Amino acid sequence: MLLAKMFKKPLDLGQLWYTFGNMDFRYKELADVLTGFSTRLSNGDKVLIDAFDVPAEIVVALIRAARERGALPFARTTNARVNREMLMQYDAEMAEANAALELERMKGMQAYIALRGADNIFESSDVPAENMRDYMRVNRPVQNWRVGKTRWVVLRWPTSAMAQQAQMSTEAFEDFYFDVCTMDYARMRPGMAALKERTDKANRVEILGPGTELRFSIEGLKGIPCGGKRNIPDGEVYTAPVKDSVEGVITYNAPTVYQGEGFEKVRLEFSKGRIIKATCSGNDEKLNRILDSDEGARYVGEFAIGFNPYILKPMRDILFDEKIAGSFHFTPGQAYEGPADNGNRSQVHWDLVNIQRPDWGGGEIRFDGELIRKDGLFVNDAGLELLNPDFLLSKAPYKEVPDDGSSDW
Numbered sequence: 001m002l003l004a005k006m007f008k009k010p011l012d013l014g015q016l017w018y019t020f021g022n023m024d025f026r027y028k029e030l031a032d033v034l035t036g037f038s039t040r041l042s043n044g045d046k047v048l049i050d051a052f053d054v055p056a057e058i059v060v061a062l063i064r065a066a067r068e069r070g071a072l073p074f075a076r077t078t079n080a081r082v083n084r085e086m087l088m089q090y091d092a093e094m095a096e097a098n099a100a101l102e103l104e105r106m107k108g109m110q111a112y113i114a115l116r117g118a119d120n121i122f123e124s125s126d127v128p129a130e131n132m133r134d135y136m137r138v139n140r141p142v143q144n145w146r147v148g149k150t151r152w153v154v155l156r157w158p159t160s161a162m163a164q165q166a167q168m169s170t171e172a173f174e175d176f177y178f179d180v181c182t183m184d185y186a187r188m189r190p191g192m193a194a195l196k197e198r199t200d201k202a203n204r205v206e207i208l209g210p211g212t213e214l215r216f217s218i219e220g221l222k223g224i225p226c227g228g229k230r231n232i233p234d235g236e237v238y239t240a241p242v243k244d245s246v247e248g249v250i251t252y253n254a255p256t257v258y259q260g261e262g263f264e265k266v267r268l269e270f271s272k273g274r275i276i277k278a279t280c281s282g283n284d285e286k287l288n289r290i291l292d293s294d295e296g297a298r299y300v301g302e303f304a305i306g307f308n309p310y311i312l313k314p315m316r317d318i319l320f321d322e323k324i325a326g327s328f329h330f331t332p333g334q335a336y337e338g339p340a341d342n343g344n345r346s347q348v349h350w351d352l353v354n355i356q357r358p359d360w361g362g363g364e365i366r367f368d369g370e371l372i373r374k375d376g377l378f379v380n381d382a383g384l385e386l387l388n389p390d391f392l393l394s395k396a397p398y399k400e401v402p403d404d405g406s407s408d409w
Helices: 011-020 025-040 057-070 078-088 093-107 129-147 160-165 170-181 187-200 284-291
Strands: 048-054 072-078 111-116 151-156 204-208 210-217 224-226 238-240 247-251 256-258 261-263 267-271 275-280 300-304 327-332 351-357 364-367 370-374
Touching: 025 111, 025 151, 048 057, 057 072, 057 111, 078 129, 093 129, 187 224, 187 238, 247 364, 256 284, 261 284, 261 327, 267 327, 275 284
Parallel strands: 048 072, 048 111, 111 151
Antiparallel strands: 204 210, 204 364, 210 247, 224 238, 238 300, 247 267, 256 261, 267 275, 300 327, 327 351, 364 370
């Protein structure tokens, strides 16, 4: 009886083995989600497990889960301080050679699972900008192949540093992390299908809120549902604006960290799709240096609406913050290849987030003049309300949307 109280689910031998073998059973649950629901590993698949400052136990759990599905796991472990040293003493020829090797390895993979921990999110803050810029340039083909040619999923790993960013105790943050990462993502599918259908039909988008008045077109660009197959945590539908259509101004109210530097109150002004003025709280020079990385960095490559009901406040981690319930992100830089590709190309892809719930100032999103979401809640009655927290967190029955393998959900 005492043992049963230690677990949220009924005991089985596997659970006991993981727990008393010095491995948290939640590692196995997460590994099952990543190798099953997210990457759909099957017999003979080669999968690269990219472990960045994470415990060996979760890598072991992923290797075991992959093998259980008949897949062939390859593991790579890296470290933030080691990477910083390589970037500080940057050698362009060696970087090119290493990127070529990584591209060849990626071409041999059918799937990719990345876990990224961080004891210090500012570890690379003193890396010279030109070194970081060139490193991102030479590695862009590796990322493009991974995004376009493999079944991939990327997630953070809970650390004390992340708990501090979230202003939570370490134990409470770990519980939150495993709740959000192992939630029933299939429950998002009906609402995502409705939002995708509405996005696919839309032409003009208007976004209003404190310090924000944006207008742009998404005509001809498709909505891509994301419900646990690409990022964990997940919960968004993304598309992209027609490249030269963005007009107006946006003020992002979520703080962010990019290239090892912190930014707050980023404000961007647009004309004919291009960012013509960029300011923020105290770091304008660094902000504009990033936006001047290449021509595409001053255009937007993604517009996405976030709705994960567990994530309610920013923690300066993009993979979590871009999914905040009641948020949207409007991303300077690279567009994703595929049906939501507006043609913009850049080494930058910076998911800057605006939260529109009333406690963050509110706001509206309209498609072709029709109100889609107000103050963070979907108001259309054509199925969009199934993306609101009261449904996603409930046990109410719903009509399942089958996964035919063709989408990101």
